[in-house]
Amino acid sequence: MTREEVFKTLSEVFQDVFDDETITVNGTTTSEDIEDWDSLEHINLIAAVEQEFGMKFTMGQVVTMKNVGEMADIIISQI
C-alpha cells in the first residue's frame, strides 16, 4: 500500500467515525483540524483505524502520535 493509498483509506475511516463525508486527511492533519476529534473520540478512531488496517498501535504510539502523517508511518511500518 502506498502512502497515498493509506491516506485515502484513512480519510474514509475518518469520514465514518466523524460522520462527515467532506473530511480528507493528509500528513499534517491534527485533531485541531477536525471539530469532533477530542480525546474520547480519539479512542474510537484508533480502534477503527486498527480494524481497517488489521494492525495494532502500542500504548506509546497512541500517546505520542502528533499528526495523521505519523499515524500513516506507523501503519505502513506494520502492514
Place this chain on the structure above:
Amino acid sequence: MKALEYPFNSEYILKKSKRLKRELLEESMPRLKKKIAVLGGSTTHDIVRMLELFLLNQGIEPEFYESEYGQYFQEAMFENEELSSFAPDIIFFHTSNRNIAAYPQIEDSKEQVEELLEEQYGHFSCMWDKLRDTYHCPIIQNNFEYPFYRMLGNKDASDIHGRIRFITRLNERFYDYAQNHENFYINDINYMAAAYGLDRWSDPFYWHMYKYCMCMQAIPEFAFNLSNIIKAVFGKNKKALVLDLDNTLWGGVVGDDGAENLEIGQETSLGQVYSEFQGYIKAQKEIGVMLNVSSKNEEENALAGLSHPEGILKPEDFILIKANWEPKSINIDAIASELNILPDSLVFVDDNPAEREIVSVDVPGVAVPDIGRPEQYIHILDRSGFFEVTGLSQDDRKRNEMYKANLLREKQQAGFADYAQYLLSLSMHAVIKAFEPMYMSRIAQLTNKSNQFNLTTKRYTQSEIEQTAASADHIALYGRLEDKFGDNGIVSVVIGRKESRALHIELWIMSCRVLKRDMEYAMMDCLVQECKKEDLHTILGYYYPTAKNQMVKNFYDLQGFSKIEEDSEGNTTWEYKIPENYENKNKVIEVV
C-alpha cells in the same frame, strides 16, 4: 434497525455510530423518554454512546447523566445536586473488578477474609440502600467479571484466598440483594465476559490506556445486554413467538416426508438439535411467552407434526396455530389481532430467509431475527433478549392459559344472540380495591405495558406506584377479573388526584384481553363510590392521543363525561358531575 439486531457487527456499529444515531432519530417511531444516570468506576463515554443507539432502537429515547470519571461512590453517597435535579428514571452502576479495593492476602485467616468480603460488599450495598431511599427508581448494578490472571492457578477458584473465589462470593452477595429487593437488577457482565472471551474482554491495554474495564470491541455487546434490562423494566419486552414448523421446529417437511419421518428426537444429531430447541421454546412458555404457529401447511399435517411422539412441544402448548397457505404476513396480523396485542410485541421465527424478508417488510414492528443454522437457533434467540426477565409474576406464568381461556370465551360468544346475555353467562367476578402491597409490581408492569387502552400513557415505576398508594391525595384502584374460564389477573388500574372537590384522572388503563367485558364500567362505578365517600363532586378525565391509543379517544364520552376542552394536538379534557343518584353502569360483573 437491522444493524443493531443480534447478531450484529460490533466494529461496524462502533465506527458508524454517529450515522446510525442520525438515522435512528430520523425514524418516526414513538419512543419513551427516560433519564438514565450512569455512575461509573471506569470510563463510560463509549458505553453511553453505544447504549444510546440500542435504546433508541428499542423504543426508548434516553437522556444521560454521567458521573465524573470513577466517582460512582462519591456521587452516590454524598449530596449531589446535579444528580437530584436530573431526577433519574433509572440508575446504572458501571463497576467492574477494577473497582474492588482490596483482595484477601495469602496470610489472611478465614475470619479476616470474611471481614474483607463484608467490607467490600458493604461498599456497594450502602450505595444501593442510599439511592433507593433517595430516588425510588430502579437500579442496575454490574456484577464482577473474573480477573484476567490467576495467582493460585486452578486453586484460585476454590481457595478462600483466591481472587476468583472472592469474586464469586462477592457476586453471590450481590445476587442475594437482588433476590430480596425489588427494582434492583444485576447486569451479568461475568456471563458477558465469558461469552465474549475473557482474555479479549479484559485486554489490559484498554484499562491502562483509556481506563475502560473491557476492550472497546466488546462495548456494543455489553451495551446491548444492558439495554435489554432497561427496555424490559420500561415494558418494552416482546410478548409472543410466532413459529414456523418445517425446518424450524423439526427437520424435514411434514407434508412431503410424513410426520413419522421428521427429524426430531434422539435418533439423529439433527433430531437432537431440534429436540433441544423445542425444549427451549417450551421453557419460554413457562416464563409467560405466548406460543403461536404460522406455517405453510395443511392444518392436519401441522398437527400431525406437533403430535410426533418424540416432540417436546404439543399442539396444546400453542395459543394459535395458523397452518394454511396464506401469506405469513396475513397470519401474523391475524395472530396479533386475535391476541389483542400489537405486531411489535411479536417475534417471528422462521428458517427461511425469504419468508423473513417478506414479513419484515409487510408487518412493520415485528422482530424477525436471522436465526442462522438449526444449532444456532437457541443462541440467537436467547442473546437477542426479546423476553428479558425482570420479575416473574404469577400472571406471567399463567399467561398462556389466560389467553387460551379468552379464545374459548370467543367461541362461546358466537352461540349467543344477545351480547349482554353472553356476558352474563361468563359469571364474571371482579375485585376492585385500593392498591395492595402484593400487587405493586404487577400494577407498575401494567402501566408500562398498556398502550392501547391507556388514556394518558403515563408510565410509573414500582416505587412511584407505592408512593401513589401511600398518598392521601390520590385515589388509586386496581381491578382484577375472574370468570368461569379462568382468572384474568389484574387487568385495570385507575389513578386520580384529588384537588378541591374534584378528582383529576391521571391514569386509566385496561388490559386489552378484557375488552368489551364491561370491566371499564365496573371500574367507573367503584371510582364514583370512592369519590362520594371523599365528598368529591366532579371527575375530570384527560385523553392524550398517541399512535396507539385511538381506541379510547371517545372513552369518556361513553362513560357520560362532557368534553370541556380540546387543543390543537387533539388533547381533550372531560368533565363528569357526579349525580346525586348515580346508577351503576355495570350490570354484568359481580363486584366484591
